[in-house]
Amino acid sequence: MDENNAVLAKRFGADMRRGIAELSNQGYDATYFRRMLGDHGPVETARRLVTDPKPSYGLWKLQQMNRLDLSVEMWVLLPWYEPLFAPEVRQLAEAKLRALGVDVAAELARLVRKPEPGEP
Template sequence: MVEMYRRAMSEAGYNATYFLQMLAADGPLVTARRLVMSSKPSDGFTALWERKRLGLTVEAHILQERFADLFTDEERSVARRRLDEYGYRPPLANEV
């Protein structure tokens, strides 16, 4: 998750200070679950959407096969739906 922060900063110019605070306070799994299950997209999600970098969001990472065992079907469904609503289609495993 810290690497996600670094990439958002270096690749999209987004300084996710609050995200880092959440990570420090709650840890990566709780932070990811809290962000994805919120009733509306986070400020970070919106900022990355504005920069056309939704692939750097927590939602996009949750859908990666390597993290499948960490999240429920519902959490993955919410992440997929949110990304769909914003016009993002995560790459297939063979496209990565």
């Protein structure tokens, strides 16, 4: 991983931890996801979850909470994280979200209008 992607991966991990904290405040602890982050790091954790043919419990739980905006699948699709993931991984992330009825283009447009993670 080159230096720019290493910095981006670090930011991706920090943003994932902020998302976990937000979900924890809403009653979802994401224990398995936390363990995966510790074992594999943020980028590899995201890649493993997205490429697993079976949707994760966490994805289902976020759908129930109406918080798919905090899903790994959605974060993989954010334009500022695109350099971290192969096109095939991004395609799988989009397919999983579409299978859950998410209008991916509309949701990304909504999220991209927000400041980038880590910015005020």
